[in-house]
Amino acid sequence: MPNASTRPKRGRRNRRTPREDPARNELVSRSLESAQQCLFNQDYGTAFVHYLLVLNLAPVLKDFAKESFRFTLFKWADELDSLGRIQDLFDCYEQALELFPTDEVIINSMGEHLFRMGFRDEAAGHFHKALKLKPDFPEAKENFYRVANWLVERWHFLMLNDRRRNQKYQQAIQKAVDSGCSTVLDIGTGTGILSMCAKKAGAAEVTACELSKTMYELACEVVTANGMNGRIKILHMKSLEMEVPKDIARRVSLVVTETVDAGLFGEGIIESLIHAWNHLLLPPQSAQDPSRPPSQSGRVIPAGATVFGMAVQCLEVRRHHRLCVSEVGGLVMAAAGELHSPVSCGSEDDSTEPYTTERLSRLPGGYTPLTKPFKALDIDFNNVQELEGLCSREVSRLHLPVTGEGLLDALAVWFQLHLDQESSLSTGPEEDTCWEQAIYPVQTLHNFPLRAGDELIVEISCRDAYLRLCSVAVARDGREFRLDDCLDPERPRNSPGPSGGPKPSPNAEAELCSALACLGTDRSPSNGLRDYTMLECAEMALLNNQPYHDSFRMAMAKLISNLKGARSARGQGLEVTPVADPAVGPMDPGPDPFYVLDVSEGFSVLSLMAAGQGQVKAYSSVEKPHHQAVLRRLARANGIPEEALEFWLNQVEDEQSVLQRPSREKLWSAIILDCVETCGLVRQKLMEKATLARCLLEDGGQVFPERIVLYGMLVESDTLLQESAVQGREPTLGFNIAPFINQFTVPVHVFLDLSTLQCRHLSDSVELFVLDLMNTNANYTDRDVKVQASASGRVTAVPFWYQIHLDEEISVSTFSRESHWKQAAVVLHQPLVVRRGDWVQLTVTLRKSSISVAARVEKEAEPTGTPRLMDSTS
DSSP, X not given: OOOTTOOOOTTOOOOOOOOOOHHHHHHHHHHHHHHHHHHHTTOHHHHHHHHHHHHHHXXXXXXXXXXXXXXXXXXXXXXXXXHTOHHHHHHHHHHHHHHOTTOHHHHHHHXXXXXXXXXXXXXXXXXXXXXXXXXXXXXXXXXXXXXXXXXXXXXXXXXXXXHHHHHHHHHHHHHHHHTTOOEEEEESOXXXXXXXXXXXHTOSEEEEEOSOHHHHHHHHHHHHHTTOBTTEEEESSOGGGOOTTTTSSSOBSEEEEOOOOTTSSTTOHHHHHHHIIIIIBOOBOBTTBTTSOGGGSBEEESOEEEEEEEEXXXXXXXXXXXXOOSEETTEEOGGGOEEEOSBOSSOOOTTOBSOEEEOGGGSTTOOEESBOOEEEEEEETTOHHHHHTSTTSOOEEEEEEXXXXXXXXXXXXXXXXXXXXXXXXXXXXXXXXXXXXXXXXXXXXXXXEEOTTOEEEEEEEOGGGOOEXXXXXXXXXXXXXXXXXXXXXXSOTTSOOTTTOOOOOSOHHHHHHHHHHHHTSOOSOTTSOOOEEXXXXXXXXXXXXXXXXXXXXXXXXXXHHHHHHHHHHTTSSOOOOOOOOTTTOOOOOOSSOEEEEEOOSSSOOHHHHHHTTSSEEEEEOOOOHHHHHHHHHHHHHTTOOGGGEEEGGGTOXXXXXXXXXXXXXXXXXXXXXXXXXXXXXXXXXXXXXXXHHHHTEEEEEEEESSEEEEEEOOEEOHHHHXXXXXXXXXXXXXXXXXXXXXXXXXXXXXXXXXXXXXXXXOSOOEEEEEEEXXXXXXXXXXXXXXXXXXXXXXXXXXEEEEEEESSSSOEEESSSTTOSOOEEEEEEEEEEEEOTTOEEEEEEEEETTEEEXXXXXXXXXXXXXXXXXXXXXX
């Protein structure tokens, strides 16, 4: 390393121009030529090495070669990623950043690789750095917003805005410190608010630990801003790794924590407290030694919890966790076997979770209690023996009287958190709280209607330190029916049940085919476990969305019929044949079929529905082998020839190259794109995919959907404000936290249920934007829309949803009761005050799948502005 302290010699006024080195120049010239030739030959690895040599030897060429170098880097990185050469990939990015340390595009791209590989903290740092270098860089902005939802989950904002919760914790900590607890450990400190409460209460020593790098750095900033730097020690580590005296000088007298999730134990509080009692806390207050002062005893806030539950009927839960229909888009589903979500309390499979979370009060369609609330568990966090024995407790059985009639869909669970002997917090469904409830869905092959007078038998255990509640049986009229292997004895298998149970298929012949196919399907393995296929919750909801599949079936039938007519008109000797009726059975695809490609994300039956039209060769992008097996079973059961369905990703070398010709001589008749994410956002790179898809279509071919129309409205919603940012110092007990955590505010909220969102509508719905996937020239990046306020209030957000047009006549909405999609909303940076009759101008922008909305009030109506056309890169 050069000696940085050496002074330059005096008297040398001008450096001589370095002499040209012909050999070096020749090497640079040849390497640059070789790099360009390797690019032409798609040998990206060799091209990258040549560019490194050129730019290290001749930095003056950086501006000239930057674009080609970036392109080479990104292509080579994709190859390395596909080969699993992860270390080589990051070495290439490090070399690139040595040459271009302030190149926001390279920094952002490295962040994308980091995020895909699970390094979220590091990815966020790269996206944030790219935005600092170029604040209007849309790709980095979109990436940062996406990763911010991972790093600082939305419940942080709700929790910090929950003044009642914060006050109760503050009061419990104040009482403990006043009683003599002078040394405090805050486990999972988050923003540091509980540590600051302890210090403000007068604790002599306060230590906090935080595992998340992002939250650790945030806590350090917050503590410093509140004048407590040096008075609170913050450690970036798990509490399980802490030791005395290495990390803290001595055992503490008080542990404060809120490392609990909706299911109470899901964030590892049991393991953390067992370790704390054994290694970090003073011994608990003992009945044998009541004279020991609190300063020499250990205690925990919260002191304990009581868990409650209730059996419920809820169609929204049901359709996200098990198949509710017997037919999907003309396909009889019996041969699919048992399909359900990966949320299962009774499964031994490590890939399943015992529960999911929902806010019951905001579920579309609501819920119906089938039992009264029952107590499931009591736990004392100040009793280490009880904590250590939790996982080895015997499974307990509760017999719950059924009080209401309906289908058993789930057990809803919440808890009361006892901060001390006098104060507690409830996470119940009727409480105005930041908490959701834990949902234990019932995973049975058939619906089981309960009725008043039945007894529901529930088993409760804590295997692996997870609270597990499982509905196992129903007692009726002296008989016991296990839910995993029996039907309601009073209802035939396919008869309709209450609130959306399965209905009999009108297609008797297909039912027979399906039943015959099932005879060859082994669903009773010798090990006694149920044979089932897991789909993600969103995939289950999609499969249960009958209007969407019926609409697609009609649109595909029209397209194939039109293409058959066009072929006949061109005199190719093909007769015009009517669309095959799936009930009769589709035709063999034949020697000159129509090619259909479905590139939907995840599990999709659309390719199978296309193959059912007859004279169609359909390609599915379903990748998982067990999902492919389900589609093959469905094809056999529904009379679809084996050669009519193929799996496209089994044939392409690179998943990035999925959009290509079916063969050298053929083009696609239809390409099905997955346009809208379940969360309510347009999929990334949708328009780029649509542009490429159009180039691969035969004459008369079509991209599905052909058009997407974005609708929205003006609303006033304090809920969205509470979920988007900390609202000043008042809810956080006067501590200055908002400016720091609000750095992770994202302007677009996703996974909303607009039908149950607490809000006031301040306008009618209005068309905001149109994306035309079949006509490039019709698209634009910005549009001005005038909306008239129908009521006075504060516009805080613009919720939006989509009308997805499969063709000119057939469309589906993402804002319908059956929709598997959620809605999203743009939350305005500052609320906009409007009076009834005011006109509000919305400037809607869509760049790289990222939607933004700017709003201002106009006193008089003006015609809607002209859309600004998309540039070629959009």
